[in-house]
Amino acid sequence: MAILKRATLGVVKCEMRWIFTKELYCNSLVLKRAWNILMNLFKTSIASIFLFGVACFCSFMATHDVAENPSNLSDTTGVPAVMTYVAILLCIGFVAVLMASLGVLISTRIATASYKFKVIVFLLFNSLLVMTSLLGILILSGYTLDTFFSVLGGAIYVMVIALVVISVPRNV
Known part of the structure; x- marks a missing residue:
């Protein structure tokens, strides 16, 4: 009798383990499918957000050693105007990246909405x-x-604008 109990417990444990791993496998397939759908639909938007960050870095690297007063190089007081503009660009760019990322997340939720509504949401968030890319240029x-x-940086800003234009929702 004890051998029979151990055998049935072993079968139950084996079945539970199989059901648990099968459920995890099914859940991972669902998540993988959802991730693939998200990436296929919004890969140009995500690429434009990433490239915008790279372009902002290039803007900073291009202006980090600019002289304070180009007409008098021995004058080292103050902050160069271009550094002030780049700092403003980076602040506005941070907000633009947040809005574009939020737009991608909202676009995943409104996939079944009307075409005009999707375009309005896209234009609002992008x-x-x-x-900001035009300002960077x-x-x-x-x-x-x-x-x-x-x-x-200028070439990457142009690529960001092109990717945003390419990723406008299409009427299917």
């Missing part, structure tokens, strides 16, 4: 990213276009 081209990071 317009600041485009305007203006700052880099106006002050520090002679450095490698400035040219690279």
Whole structure:
């Protein structure tokens, strides 16, 4: 009788372990499928957010060694104007990245909404990213276009604008 109890307990434990691992496997497949759907739908938006961060870094690297007073290099008092503009750009860029990220999250929730509503939400949350990219291009081209990071940052800002335009929702 004791052998029979141990055998049935072993079977129950084995079945429970199999059910538990099967359930975990099913849950991981559901999460993996949801992640793949999210990445397929919003990979250009996520790429534009990432590239915007890289462009902001290039903006900072292009302007970190600018002289305070370009007409008098021995004058080292104060903060260069371009550094002030880049600091403002970084602050606005942080808000733009937060809004664009929030827009991606909201777009996952409104996948079944009407086309016009999806476009309005997209424009509302991504317009600041485009305007901040335009401001970054203006700052880099106006002050520090002679450095490698400035040219690279300007090209990446253009890529961000292109990716945002490409990722506008389409009427399917």
